[in-house]
Amino acid sequence: xxxxxxxxxxxxxxxxxxxxxxxxxxxxLDAAFGRRIFIKAECLQLTGSFKFRGGxxxxxxxxxxxxxxxxxAYSSGNHAQGxxxxxxxxxxxxxxxxxxxxxxxxxxxxxxxxxxVILYDRATEDRDAIGARLTAERSLTLIKPFDDxxxxxxxxxxxLEIATQAAEAGIESATVITCCGGGGLTAGIALALQxxxxxxxxxxxxxxxxxxxxxxxxxxxxxRNAAMTGSICDAILTxxxxxxxxxxxxxxxxPGLVATDDEALHAMALAFTHLRIxxxxxxxxxxxxxxxxxxxxxxxxxxxxxGNVDAETFRLALDRFTT
Amino acid sequence: xxxxxxxxxxxxxxxxxxxxxxxxxxxxLDAAFGRRIFIKAECLQLTGSFKFRGGxxxxxxxxxxxxxxxxxAYSSGNHAQGxxxxxxxxxxxxxxxxxxxxxxxxxxxxxxxxxxVILYDRATEDRDAIGARLTAERSLTLIKPFDDxxxxxxxxxxxLEIATQAAEAGIESATVITCCGGGGLTAGIALALQxxxxxxxxxxxxxxxxxxxxxxxxxxxxxRNAAMTGSICDAILTxxxxxxxxxxxxxxxxPGLVATDDEALHAMALAFTHLRIxxxxxxxxxxxxxxxxxxxxxxxxxxxxxGNVDAETFRLALDRFTT
Numbered sequence: 001x002x003x004x005x006x007x008x009x010x011x012x013x014x015x016x017x018x019x020x021x022x023x024x025x026x027x028x029l030d031a032a033f034g035r036r037i038f039i040k041a042e043c044l045q046l047t048g049s050f051k052f053r054g055g056x057x058x059x060x061x062x063x064x065x066x067x068x069x070x071x072x073a074y075s076s077g078n079h080a081q082g083x084x085x086x087x088x089x090x091x092x093x094x095x096x097x098x099x100x101x102x103x104x105x106x107x108x109x110x111x112x113x114x115x116x117v118i119l120y121d122r123a124t125e126d127r128d129a130i131g132a133r134l135t136a137e138r139s140l141t142l143i144k145p146f147d148d149x150x151x152x153x154x155x156x157x158x159x160l161e162i163a164t165q166a167a168e169a170g171i172e173s174a175t176v177i178t179c180c181g182g183g184g185l186t187a188g189i190a191l192a193l194q195x196x197x198x199x200x201x202x203x204x205x206x207x208x209x210x211x212x213x214x215x216x217x218x219x220x221x222x223x224r225n226a227a228m229t230g231s232i233c234d235a236i237l238t239x240x241x242x243x244x245x246x247x248x249x250x251x252x253x254x255p256g257l258v259a260t261d262d263e264a265l266h267a268m269a270l271a272f273t274h275l276r277i278x279x280x281x282x283x284x285x286x287x288x289x290x291x292x293x294x295x296x297x298x299x300x301x302x303x304x305x306x307g308n309v310d311a312e313t314f315r316l317a318l319d320r321f322t323t
Numbered sequence: 324x325x326x327x328x329x330x331x332x333x334x335x336x337x338x339x340x341x342x343x344x345x346x347x348x349x350x351x352l353d354a355a356f357g358r359r360i361f362i363k364a365e366c367l368q369l370t371g372s373f374k375f376r377g378g379x380x381x382x383x384x385x386x387x388x389x390x391x392x393x394x395x396a397y398s399s400g401n402h403a404q405g406x407x408x409x410x411x412x413x414x415x416x417x418x419x420x421x422x423x424x425x426x427x428x429x430x431x432x433x434x435x436x437x438x439x440v441i442l443y444d445r446a447t448e449d450r451d452a453i454g455a456r457l458t459a460e461r462s463l464t465l466i467k468p469f470d471d472x473x474x475x476x477x478x479x480x481x482x483l484e485i486a487t488q489a490a491e492a493g494i495e496s497a498t499v500i501t502c503c504g505g506g507g508l509t510a511g512i513a514l515a516l517q518x519x520x521x522x523x524x525x526x527x528x529x530x531x532x533x534x535x536x537x538x539x540x541x542x543x544x545x546x547r548n549a550a551m552t553g554s555i556c557d558a559i560l561t562x563x564x565x566x567x568x569x570x571x572x573x574x575x576x577x578p579g580l581v582a583t584d585d586e587a588l589h590a591m592a593l594a595f596t597h598l599r600i601x602x603x604x605x606x607x608x609x610x611x612x613x614x615x616x617x618x619x620x621x622x623x624x625x626x627x628x629x630g631n632v633d634a635e636t637f638r639l640a641l642d643r644f645t646t
Contacts, residue, residue: 016491019345019347020345021345022342022343022344022345022367024342024367027369027408027436028432028435028436031435041367043599044345044347044364044598044599044600046350048599085350105646109351112351112354113350113351168339269634272601272634272637275367276366276367276371276600276601276602276630276631277367277599277600277601278595278599278600278601279599307599308599310645311592311595311596311641311642311645311646314595314641315638315641315642318634318637318638319634319638322633322634323428323634
């Protein structure tokens with residue numbers, strides 16, 4: 001089980017390897033929206049998302065003999081790149097199973113981080129069967145995207161940094177809004193803040209129509225999304241909260257927030273203008289909630305969890321929401 | 324005269340007010356260009372450029388009685404915003420004289436930071452006469468954009484951070500490339516590194532055709548640009564190096580580098596993809612030189628000095644240099 005001890009240990013292993021990302025804010029944005037909005041800019045993390053933390057944490061926690069045989073991950077996006085670079089820097093092989101229709105740039109980047117990419121056809125092939133076969137043949141260790149204690153601990157180091165940076169900024173009380181997919185980042189941050197910054201309480205943000213975490217928090221049991229496509233927030237479209245992450249969310253998080261794809265694009269444009277950072281839609285959903293939802297406190301901290309966006313989508317945000 | 328003592332004192336005054344910006348890098352960018360490239364991301368500074376440092380340094384160094392009467396600056400861009408916010412946070416009035424054809428968003432932002440903006444017609448009115456009259460009538464203190472010891476000291480705090488962050492990253496030897504307009508940032512960084520990181524040596528980067536610093540360094544005397552328009556790198560188009568900054572550049576900097584507007588746009592696109600930061604053309608010129616010039620060492624650090632770019636110019640970079 002992930003707890004503050006495991007998060008502290010992950011932080012010690014990440015030191016000097018992952019980046020301490022800045023907590024940004026913009027006076028003109030605050031003035032325009034009537035609250036203080038701080039942004040934990042994980043888009044500036046290595047590989048462009050917080051996923052490098054979890055990948056490094058999990059890989060560095062393996063015993064050396066197991067680790068040397070290599071790791072495997074399923075991902076079409078940020079987790080793939082995070083695990084690939086973490087493996088490369090541990091000098092061990094990484095095998096990443098990606099759908100053959102994943103964006104070419106993500107496949108190319110994952111390969112460029114030194115991973116062997118194995119493509120499969122979503123329509124005709126069984127990803128889990130391919131993974132199981134490879135894991136057995138090569139004695140690889142599967143690095144799950146969120147439902148793993150060491151992955152949650154790695155993402156939780158984001159929360160340790162938020163606690164320190166909020167204290168430095170004089171923030172004693174705030175709502176921390178997280179971009180929530182499977183709940184690894186949210187659970188990790190919630191555990192870290194419970195231990196280190198009791199005035200900071202966590203709420204999830206999700207794309208409208210894919211609010212499995214919000215509905216699960218409301219009903220008290222794991223609820224699933226009806227579909228896995230239909231939002232531009234691809235990075236955080238997961239079927240349901242995890243078996244490990246959901247009990248943590250349930251214990252520590254307030255009601256879930258939702259924002260639309262349009263609001264995510266609008267948040268990307270405002271981040272471009274006021275914060276000079278590049279966000280992907282899924283990485284902007286917490287900022288969107290911070291900007292456009294009512295009944296939030298005077299001070300809000302949101303994760304900007306990723307910035308791996310293609311030019312076409314970014315152009316859409318600029319075209320629609322800048323002058 | 325600015326020296327390391329003055330820079331250290333400026334750093335003490337800036338602490339908790341200016342942002343310590345991160346030193347970023349991107350493994351895939353390094354691999355593609357065959358050298359290690361670190362980026363000091365001053366686009367993430369308050370007001371979107373390093374100019375806030377100089378503005379804060381100069382204003383905070385004034386004696387309280389003088390300061391309380393207010394400050395004045397001439398600027399159509401980043402210096403205006405830096406001085407305006409620094410004045411607002413000192414709770415003193417700022418008067419900024421801007422050309423009436425300056426971009427509306429820059430005028431609006433400067434006003435939003437609490438400054439009184441006085442517009443003048445470049446064709447028919449004399450900016451200096453307006454400034455002199457206002458300075459006398461209101462007993463304002465002029466905050467120059469670069470040729471002022473306390474402004475140079477403020478910009479030099481960027482160099483102190485580079486020295487610390489380079490040491491943390493294990494960098495003992497590197498060329499530091501600065502985006503160079505009037506030379507305030509370059510001079511400040513050069514002084515800081517001379518005192519704190521002798522293995523880091525500074526070179527200027529300028530837009531092709533507006534290479535007054537490079538030509539001045541080559542000839543040994545202050546050379547002027549033939550024109551003040553004709554490059555998209557508006558933030559760093561200055562007539563000539565300053566009387567205070569040039570002797571420092573001459574003493575401490577290597578030969579000046581030049582990059583084209585196209586290379587600046589290309590650097591902006593690569594920063595979008597690999598670093599997830601937003602750069603304006605003038606703020607990308609050092610990165611452009613780091614990427615596209617030959618005969619540079621294995622490790623280069625460049626300033627990304629500003630990110631105040633309109634969507635139209637940014638779109639141009641995406642359209643031309645992303646896939």
